[in-house]
Amino acid sequence: MGKVTTGATMSLDGYLAGPEESGFDLLFQWYGNGDVEIPSASPDVPPLRISAASAALVKPEWDNTGALLVGRHLYDMTKAWGGRHPMNVTTVVLTHRRPDDRPDDENFVFVTDGIEAAVAKAKELAGDKNVAVNGGEMARQCLEAGLLDEVGVELVPVVLGSGKTLFGNLAAAPVQFDGPTVVVEGTGVTHLRYRVKK
Template sequence: MGKVFTHMTMSLDGFIAEPDDQIGELFEWYGGGDVEVESANEDISLRVDEASAGVLRELTENCGALISGRRLFDITDGWGDNHPVGAPVVVVTHRPPEDAAKKWPRTTFVDGVEAAVAQAKQIAGDQDVTIASTTITQQALSLGLVDEVCVSLVPVLFGEGIPYFGKLEQGHQLLEDPIVVQGHRAVHLRYPVRR
């Protein structure tokens, strides 16, 4: 059975976007190298350094499903129903779009984080599930549904914005020591969740 990961690119001061949802310099590392990492979405190309390519491949090649919040899904217009990792997307929302089945046939809309993780695991089978949403990450951590927290930490300070982490309902969440990979314009951190 696969694992449930979270992964976001984050500024040094903890933000995954500016207050207006703009990403600023966060994704510079996606174009900061000579190694091409294949993307399932032809509109998105990734050229990173060798170390970052290894990290991206580890996170994406075994991804059987990706969980997103409705806000990110709307901002990206559902990635045109073709997320760069190539996996089906499960969106946590109370109200799916009216034209969901027609416009995004590979996307599943689910009400509730626990149900979304269960659905994503079913879709993924023996592969991994990746959560790419701050709110969903926090809720999944509080529910004990996350196996590993991954952060691509970039050298920029936003000062304000949308934080990756916030208040956890169950209090402190202990993590194991990180696996650290130094890339160009990003340090990649993987923290197994302590059980």
């Protein structure tokens, strides 16, 4: 059975997006500052070109991910990544109302029954591999429901001043984690991994 993980690229002051969905150009510079290419399955997202140190961590994580879980906001904001997520796995979208023009298929599955049902569906699709949870709201809901196993932070040297945090308005704070279990210094990014205390 795989793990349920979440992660985000984060500014030094703790934001994964700046005001009004800004700052991504600064947060994601590390996606293109290296020599190792990681292919993208999305027609709208170019391949990553990251440092060898980052690739040695990120590529195995991508390879061991069997499904992705996102919220409707991220799905809409990215325009569904052009039809396929860059990680080349089925994406479960938690939403209050599924899109009228989009049936479930090998690219996207829509769940309207809450975070537990969405994680269960993602686990079913992932099989023995991990489920990656993407987006601060989905991460918060998973953490509050006791469904999260690991947290990854890609810490970048920028200060955004304000914006969205990884876990948003967490109801049951403070929460402590074990670790960091992994610390990798890439180019323009420090990768940190933590275990959720159960």
